[in-house]
Amino acid sequence: xxxxxxxxxxxxxxxxxxxxxxxxxxxxxxxxxxxxxxxxxxxxxxxxxxxxxxxxxxxxxxxxxxxxxxxxxxxxxxxxxxxxxxxxxxxxxxxxxxxxxxxxxxxxxxxxxxxxxxxxxxxxxxxxxxxxxxxxxxxxxxxxxxxxxxxxxxxxxxxxxxxxxxxxxxxxxxxxxxxxxxxxxxxxxxxxxxxxxxxxxxxxxxxxxxxxxxxxxxxxxxxxxxxxxxxxxxxxxxxxxxxxxxxxxxxxxxxxxxxxxxxxxxxxxxxxxxxxxxxxxxxxxxxxxxxxxxxxxxxxxxxxxxxxxxxxxxxxxxxxxxxxxxxxxxxxx
Amino acid sequence: xxxxxxxxxxxxxxxxxxxxxxxxxxxxxxxxxxxxxxxxxxxxxxxxxxxxxxxxxxxxxxxxxxxxxxxxxxxxxxxxxxxxxxxxxxxxxxxxxxxxxxxxxxxxxxxxxxxxxxxxxxxxxxxxxxxxxxxxxxxxxxxxxxxxxxxxxxxxxxxxxxxxxxxxxxxxxxxxxxxxxxxxxxxxxxxxxxxxxx
Numbered sequence: 001x002x003x004x005x006x007x008x009x010x011x012x013x014x015x016x017x018x019x020x021x022x023x024x025x026x027x028x029x030x031x032x033x034x035x036x037x038x039x040x041x042x043x044x045x046x047x048x049x050x051x052x053x054x055x056x057x058x059x060x061x062x063x064x065x066x067x068x069x070x071x072x073x074x075x076x077x078x079x080x081x082x083x084x085x086x087x088x089x090x091x092x093x094x095x096x097x098x099x100x101x102x103x104x105x106x107x108x109x110x111x112x113x114x115x116x117x118x119x120x121x122x123x124x125x126x127x128x129x130x131x132x133x134x135x136x137x138x139x140x141x142x143x144x145x146x147x148x149x150x151x152x153x154x155x156x157x158x159x160x161x162x163x164x165x166x167x168x169x170x171x172x173x174x175x176x177x178x179x180x181x182x183x184x185x186x187x188x189x190x191x192x193x194x195x196x197x198x199x200x201x202x203x204x205x206x207x208x209x210x211x212x213x214x215x216x217x218x219x220x221x222x223x224x225x226x227x228x229x230x231x232x233x234x235x236x237x238x239x240x241x242x243x244x245x246x247x248x249x250x251x252x253x254x255x256x257x258x259x260x261x262x263x264x265x266x267x268x269x270x271x272x273x274x275x276x277x278x279x280x281x282x283x284x285x286x287x288x289x290x291x292x293x294x295x296x297x298x299x300x301x302x303x304x305x306x307x308x309x310x311x312x313x314x315x316x317x318x319x320x321x322x323x324x325x326x327x328x329x330x331x332x333x
Numbered sequence: 334x335x336x337x338x339x340x341x342x343x344x345x346x347x348x349x350x351x352x353x354x355x356x357x358x359x360x361x362x363x364x365x366x367x368x369x370x371x372x373x374x375x376x377x378x379x380x381x382x383x384x385x386x387x388x389x390x391x392x393x394x395x396x397x398x399x400x401x402x403x404x405x406x407x408x409x410x411x412x413x414x415x416x417x418x419x420x421x422x423x424x425x426x427x428x429x430x431x432x433x434x435x436x437x438x439x440x441x442x443x444x445x446x447x448x449x450x451x452x453x454x455x456x457x458x459x460x461x462x463x464x465x466x467x468x469x470x471x472x473x474x475x476x477x478x479x480x481x482x483x484x485x486x487x488x489x490x491x492x493x494x495x496x497x498x499x500x501x502x503x504x505x506x507x508x509x510x511x512x513x514x515x516x517x518x519x520x521x522x523x524x525x526x527x528x529x530x531x
Binding site: 073076115116117120121123124126127128130131134135137138146149150153154156157160164177 | 362363366369376385386389390392393396397398401402404405408409469470
């Protein structure tokens, strides 16, 4: 019993620290990649290749003055950054990060909690993330913030439908809701190690997942909630210092969480030859993150009505179609 | 067992505390937040009973979608205190409210008394279901698609009609439905001169 608690706690601490570290260097990655796409150098001064830039940024944000405008609702204003941050981290509780391994004689499973409804847990937690944004916008008592929050609410409700439906195809094919079993199913010993990845069985489902995931995390080209050319900074206009940086970190944590879920559901999670299993997952997550940044570097922002039309008139019917076709194939099998 | 009991007591207290605070709050947004807290407590209770699926659905559907819509409406109407909610209800309707609430309370306590015999009661007083598959995805799906298939499908028709109704209420009137409008002069300047003549 005590052994189990200690092993679990160590796993939790390691995963949370790893996620936060990845968050910090994702900001560096984003700045560097976008800079090269625009023929700039990006951060170069702090450390080699500007690698210490995230630390410099963190120090700067901590020492900035924490401004709280007069018209805010104090309690919700303070709660909102935390509410947006926690669900992003919670997702990693059900993501299998490595194969089962032995550590100082103890058998350790490569997942914090192997829930038999892991996929549903991911959705439950993701759907709570919206409250951080809504409450931030509402409690700020500023028009720009409120507009950003309203947009975010409508957008996330619309895209959550497509997000959920896009994964149903995978669940139908795999016939399980456990993330661990999903990963184990996608393994293969042959030289074509990727032959069982669900991305090949569910190509349409994957594209829908990818699109909805970008919208769910409020990233470009779906970043209506913080469209800086119209809304100053959207829902976090009134935030400064550490409170702002919590929104900032939670955006990256959300991206990482979605990347991890995408890698697990469609690209076989930690499965892969030669390299250690953790590295495979990190590599696949890195590809997702790079794709995010690539999108931001190349695509213009959607107009708001286009965004809603796209969600309801294109993504939603396609997701339903994908579900029906998959269900029919599963029936025939 | 003690850990189970601790989790049960904490989440039950959280659920009841959230529900109570939801009623006593003056600020509508705070009410919604306490309702979410209460729902999360209830979801934990479901998970503890082994019905993880029901717990997850409670969070996804209620906390994740319906209450977001509640918040959306409250934000759109910019309700910040009970003063924005309008006049307090007349005493007659208040009496009806109390009466119905008491009725529901009696019904619930009756149901709970009846169902106490159904499951086995553990030493800590927690009722657990004898069946392991209680509340799992398979058992819920099996019930929905065999025994309760017709009520389930009828509910979807009900929801569909509600959606159609909402669309009809919210849609704009078409050209030929609009009452015939008197010819208007175009542009702000010519409108102004018209007003001046009147």
